[in-house]
Amino acid sequence: MSTRSIHHLAAAMATLLLLIGPSALAADPGITDTEITIGLFAPMSGPLAAFGLDPLQAAKMWYEETNKKGGIHGRKIKVVVEDDKCNPNEVVAVVKKLVTVDKTFFVHGGSCTAATVAAQEFVTREKIPHVMLNASGDSAVIPPTRYVFGAFGGTQRTVGATIAEFAIKELKGKRVALIAHDDEYGTANVSTIRAVAARLGAEVVAAEMISPRITDVTAPLLNIRAANPDVIVSTVYPGPAVLVAQKYAEYGMTKIPLAQAVQGIPVPAAFAKNVGNDAALANFYYGSPLNDLTDGPKQQKWLALYKQYYPDRTPSAFMTYGLPSAMAVTRALEKAGRDVTRESFIDALETLDFDSEVVAGPIAFAKDRRDAHRASIFVKFDGKTHTLMPGVYFWNGKDGL
């Protein structure tokens, strides 16, 4: 290359730098003197809409409440809402649109982990903060990445660790039998339960991994019965959870306590109706990330607020799960100050540690932690009466990693 060409190239690069310079130095998009624009998304149609619609409306409600109180540092929150249908392709398209077309400051959304993680590469590359709405799968937040925060309902490691600790400490289990799914959720559950059992000196005598589409749970339940456990822990989804409870009663195992994780029993009354056998629930417990029963006194103020905003809608059991993430957003914006940038917003998120008054235990992040919530409570349920069990159980952030 000649000297002349080098001079031309240098001049062209200088011109280019002058052109892009001002925009590079400008404030992040989505923020003005009076407004912060947030891209909010969740499944609002399709088969998984039940997981997202009410949590999204709850988050919107929280932002509107914040605006009523004067906003954050004089700025009102504006949301641009999109439907991701819990589909990975839709999630990526929606996030790209919210960032590049709607010029939002950051994105807040996702109710299904498998779909939500699809946006991780884009937000990381573009350095866009992504606060997940109520998606809680481990793969989105473990190992931690700088721009993605989530698991406000607890990861599957939290689910596994807390139910194992409850089964061993409260239900006096020394010989623990597990039944979980053979997918990412189940694998995380089982590895954590095994780790907790080892730490607490209990033995895992059976670990049955089943397909979420199983049609007959005879063999897994017979295997569990043959292992002679003194407590059974189930982390399966709603359909298989009903089959497990039915067979557990059918094979005369009801003297052994059965503890079911939250994902199998989103609506306890519907679960009891589907099981259709009171004997199956004589020694039955379920876990919950909330700080109370779904209609308990501590949840009433959220239910009342929701009713005020959406008088014609009966909220699903997932409604309040949308609140903690919105609370984390407003607290971090508050903490980051008037001169907030995307990076300082992330720094502020990393320092959060607060009681949401929605879930049990604190919502907290750290430099090396992106899963917000690590606690569960447990409830004894006989099909009609819910009795809160004492204590809150925590994942220590190490078991099962």
Add this chain to the structure above:
Amino acid sequence: MVPVVLQGIVSGIVTGCVYALIALSLVIIYKSSDVINFAGGEMVMVGGYLGMFALLWLDLPYVFIFPFAALVIFIVGALFDRVVLTGVVSRSVPGHSVLVAMIIATVGLSYVLKGIVRIIPYTEEVRRLPPISAGAPIFLGPVVMQHQDIAIVVAALGIMGALWAFFNFTMIGKALRATSQNPRAAALVGIPVRRMSMTAWGIAAALAGIAGILLAPKLLLTPDTGAIVILALAAAIIGGFVSLPGCVAGGVMLGIVQNLIGLYVSSRAISLAPFLVIMIVLLVRPQGLFAGNVRAKKV
């Protein structure tokens, strides 16, 4: 260990009876139109929801929900054949296989049925029909059986028997068999072939719908219940896909094999059982266990 195995076998027979009913539905359609009905599972699911609708909203007693659901889903199946498949066949291009288009049409039907069910708010949660027959479990030695299980086996056997009688002793049944064996010859002797095809689709759909009602108290209902069609396909393949008794045996065999694999290998392997069985059958006896021997054909 023997009681455990017996329990696994008995439970496998019950589940296998439901697979067999769905497999029968698939085979009837295959024999009548050479098409594998990929909407078979969704017909099962719709049957279950129709049963629930009749039971909870129309307040019909259990004995009436079977004919109600069977009739509605019969109409769906017959109309699909008359409107969609006839249209697909009439627009087929010479030289291109119309079967591919027909099979894709069944995939389309599966999405339509699932979509329709999903827009009903009641289907957001897992649902279960009340047991057809309730009561204390029955102990046969070390084996436990629910009244519901016995009801499923009795109903499935009754339907299979009725189907056998229908195909062997009624004019329509014989006409259906004639049409499936040689449609051109059947038309020559005055059998209305198009109407027979509609009837076959209607009967197969009704059968799937009844299987859905039998299934709903046992395996629960969601709009994704139709995924069970994979197991029915395995049962039909074991039976040779053209043999009605074969797919009954295939269904029961599959139910038992699933449980034995779960007991002796791993619960994780249960979902692999149908594919394993299909592969073994295709390797050892490609025509299925109950089809005749493969013969070289003079062309």
